Amino acid sequence: MDHFTYKNRILHCDDVPVPALAEKYGTPLYVYSKKTLQHHLKQLQSAFAAVNPLVCYSIKTNGNLHITKLMVEGGAGCDVTSAGELYRALKAGCPADKIVFAGAGKTDAEIRMAFDNGVFLFNVESEGELDAIADIARGMNRVAQVALRVNPDLPPKTHAKTDTSVKGVKFGLDIDTVLEFAQKVVKNPHVKVVGLHMHLGSPILSTEPYRLGIAKGLMLIDKLRDQGHKINVWNMGGGFGINYKKNEALPATAFAEVIVPGIQKSGCKLVLEPGRFIVGNAGLLVSRVIYTKDSGGKHFVIQDAAMNDLIRPTLYDSFHRVWPVVGSPPEDFQIENPGTIKCDVVGPVCESGDFLAKDRYLPPVGRGELLATFSAGAYGMAMASNYNGRPRAAEVLVDGGEHHLIRRRETNEDLIRPEIEC
């Protein structure tokens, strides 16, 4: 469920007509719905309520301070992967004891920063990392709480670039050797292994990987406890898929049905690191058509959002629904609906890979008309760049009939600001 609806053929976010937002803030523009963000967080919290989880919003997905703060106000902690994200989480008011620190390549400076601020848990991914954390903890006279991130070696389940639990990817500790590794650190006075961490991949559209992960995790936790580790946290990561096309995703309750019994059996505190589930369908990207043209047997709609604003289509061949802001959206965006023509929706960037949608049936649109690219709240702005000298888009948060700019549009001056004057 989200709060983006067509009323009298005009797309609204809550009570605000999207054309009014485009007029006021310009395009390309990211528009987020506060109510949808809150609703999605609540859905997760209620689905897993039986085990009172710590939901750590994965701020890599969309770390805007206002969105992160909304999550924190809703009771969430944060999952961070770098000093920059840690800084952001703290700035948004996240209590440090609700922050989990993930990432395969934490630097010494990042580890120190995490200690200085008292983060709850390090998700550890290699022997080298554990040594570094232990060394730094000794130097600072501290004891680190860590969760071992294990790669449970499951069958492929999502796009190869975002599948994190198959053999041969860089993530986690190898499930075949994790126990040997864990044995070596039982007596380390500066590192307490208190948890198990898994992030299976993203997005995941079935419960099966979680079922398999839980089964493997339960066995591992038993063995880690036999070694003397007092395991009391189980971090299942994120990965819950969303509807990009139609109704392909599962509700939070479906994942809870598979995960909760395993957690109860383990006696652990459940940590979750969802990102996409919360913010993916809480945001869309609004753009304006600049030109249309026919070339090489194709009809191109050239609009002012590009791969630098939303790189998912070209990076992962991802499908995002695209439709005019003024019009009547079809039930199914994947078919040739009456009155539509086949288009490539592209941007101004100098790459053939610069597109938001390919071979898509849209009503004819012309110069100046607005388009909405849906499900763009997750890994949209977060992965945006300044490629081709393009200032990044503005972001606006809508709440009922109100709207607030939460990130101003970048300017040409912003583009050169960090460069040394010549």
Ligand code: LLP
């Ligand atoms: N925890 C860890 C350790 C992760 O690596 C990730 C995502 C998450 C949690 C959050 O996963 P989510 O709940 O959002 O699925 N850029 C790609 C997705 C990359 C995912 C990276 N890790 C995309 O646009 O599809």
